[in-house]
Amino acid sequence: MIPCEVNRSIDVMAVKTCLMVTMCALASLSAFAQEPIESGLFTTPFTLEEMQEKQVVFETDHGVIAIDLRPELAPNHVGLVMTSVADGVFDGTTFHRMVQRGIVQGGDPFTKDPDRTSDYGRGGLGLVEAEFSDANHVRGSVSSVLVPGDLSSGGSQFLICVVPQSALDGYHSIWGQVVDGMDVVTRISETPVDADGLATDRVTIQSAKIRDKPPPEVPPFTIESDEELAAFRAVLTTTLGRIVVEFYPEVAPNHVRNFLRLVDTGVYNGVSFHRVVPGFVVQAGHLPTRREPLTDRQQRFIRNLEPEFNETAHVRGIVSMARLDDPASAATSFFICTDVAEELDGVYTAFGVVVEGVDVVAAIEATPTNGETPIDRIEIITAEVVRR
Numbered sequence: 001m002i003p004c005e006v007n008r009s010i011d012v013m014a015v016k017t018c019l020m021v022t023m024c025a026l027a028s029l030s031a032f033a034q035e036p037i038e039s040g041l042f043t044t045p046f047t048l049e050e051m052q053e054k055q056v057v058f059e060t061d062h063g064v065i066a067i068d069l070r071p072e073l074a075p076n077h078v079g080l081v082m083t084s085v086a087d088g089v090f091d092g093t094t095f096h097r098m099v100q101r102g103i104v105q106g107g108d109p110f111t112k113d114p115d116r117t118s119d120y121g122r123g124g125l126g127l128v129e130a131e132f133s134d135a136n137h138v139r140g141s142v143s144s145v146l147v148p149g150d151l152s153s154g155g156s157q158f159l160i161c162v163v164p165q166s167a168l169d170g171y172h173s174i175w176g177q178v179v180d181g182m183d184v185v186t187r188i189s190e191t192p193v194d195a196d197g198l199a200t201d202r203v204t205i206q207s208a209k210i211r212d213k214p215p216p217e218v219p220p221f222t223i224e225s226d227e228e229l230a231a232f233r234a235v236l237t238t239t240l241g242r243i244v245v246e247f248y249p250e251v252a253p254n255h256v257r258n259f260l261r262l263v264d265t266g267v268y269n270g271v272s273f274h275r276v277v278p279g280f281v282v283q284a285g286h287l288p289t290r291r292e293p294l295t296d297r298q299q300r301f302i303r304n305l306e307p308e309f310n311e312t313a314h315v316r317g318i319v320s321m322a323r324l325d326d327p328a329s330a331a332t333s334f335f336i337c338t339d340v341a342e343e344l345d346g347v348y349t350a351f352g353v354v355v356e357g358v359d360v361v362a363a364i365e366a367t368p369t370n371g372e373t374p375i376d377r378i379e380i381i382t383a384e385v386v387r388r
Helices: 004-031 075-086 182-189 253-264 296-300 358-365
Strands: 054-060 063-069 097-099 103-106 141-144 158-161 174-180 205-212 232-238 241-247 273-277 281-284 318-321 334-337 350-356 380-387
Touching: 054 075, 063 075, 063 182, 075 174, 075 205, 097 182, 103 182, 158 174, 174 182, 174 296, 232 253, 241 253, 241 358, 253 350, 253 380, 273 358, 281 358, 350 358
Parallel strands: none
Antiparallel strands: 054 063, 054 205, 063 174, 097 103, 103 158, 141 158, 141 174, 232 241, 232 380, 241 350, 273 281, 281 334, 318 334, 318 350
């Protein structure tokens, strides 16, 4: 049985594919409007080594988008992007077409002029030969706009996939991958459009720059010793009040590190207490209850944890990680015991205890429910790490 979410995705894919045909058809009209290129098609002046480990960073009206360049897939396209950035081609351009939570299109120099809307989608084409590869258009893939049937029509215009777009595989040259800012891309895709799919609001690339790819971030709470972790608390500010948690790193150090990391990076901000079982537990941290999608940085810190079962008794106030049948499936969801729950001892990882806000936990437990789901949303507004 296919979940309803998948059915919706299939329907959206059909719309996206149709839109891509429309985009390319409009682009084909503009290819004839390009000025002749006297020196022929663009060939990168950079060596492969000079293009490796580089990123292009777009500062947009909605935030920053960082894209890893992929010269091993499309060296001439990457060289063109690097040259275009140096020449200021992208600065002041807009994302002029989009499908909501599907795909966005930008990079047309004509979009710098608000009075040339009838020409949007016609600029910056006919500069570079197609460089197809075996790479697939996955979430965050960046590829060139190409006029159907004209392999020499690529240029500064590009597409960013909000979701996988298999219909584009083998027909567009992938030259990059978004590594930070997919939440920004998603917001851009939600820009209102007219009947032709053209953005009705300007979403501008304020500036573009090329930088060296930064080294991987050391996750927060990596270098602290187990003993040092005990110096931290988590403060959960909920719609019903404040809950303060202290930790047991001596018995579950990895769970403590994980929880502190998720709190510190804002993963729990905007999630709800989605399960209430009086006399047993209240549960929160389920990511589908989050008001906003995770950022790319936050997403990188989501991982399954190996169990650290210990002798801590699951009694009132104990904080423990929820999981599926697989003992190593705990990730973000946690519960607070509201009574003795011996059946959980040794099979769920207890890692902390509520030291302030027991009354708030009791208020959450007392909330009316439909089955185990609270009727009124009880939210973790903010979560922060403090020292004891």
